[in-house]
Amino acid sequence: MNNSRRVALKTTGAFASLVSLGLITQSQAQAAVDRAGFEVKTLPDALKAIGGTPANSDQVTVVAPDIAENGAVVPIGASSKLPNTTEIYLIVEKNPMPLSAGFIIPAGTAPDVQTRLKMGQSSNVIAVVKADGKLYSATKETKVTLGGCGG
Secondary structure, eight states: OOHHHHHHHHHHHHHHHHHHTTSSOHHHHHTTSOGGGGGOOSHHHHHHHHTSOOEEOTTEEEEOOSEESOTTSEEEEEEEOSTTEEEEEEEETTSSSOEEEEEEOOTTSOOEEEEEEOOSSSEEEEEEEEETTEEEEEEEEEEEOSOOTTO
16 A cells, blocks of 8 residues: 555544544534535536636546446546646536535645546536646546436
8 A cells, every 4th residue: 555545544544533532523524625616506616616717637537437337326536647736626517516526635645536426417527636726627428328316
């Protein structure tokens, strides 16, 4: 395991322990997270919530299937080759709430994230990366054939 990832896992585990022991509350833990961006309903509002319109970059990669057989659990990932990457966001353009995931990347950690997202219909998946205070993005279209958040 990468040493930086090990440190990130230890830190996250310690933080979760503080919450479970009642030393800090969940609301205190989430105070630093801007959840308003996850409640917007349009792509322009989602981009505005994370800092503006990103520039396309070949240094950002979206990993998503061409066709997702089940829209309820679509494996999505993103990575960045840009130095000083501090944040990665995943946006599903046609979801009711497009901003689907946000990750803070600690210094020294590999900027590579993987998750599973719910997709209501075929849509573009956009990875937005914040590096050196600027936003960069990459887009990939994923077709959904069954399920999803729309039914």
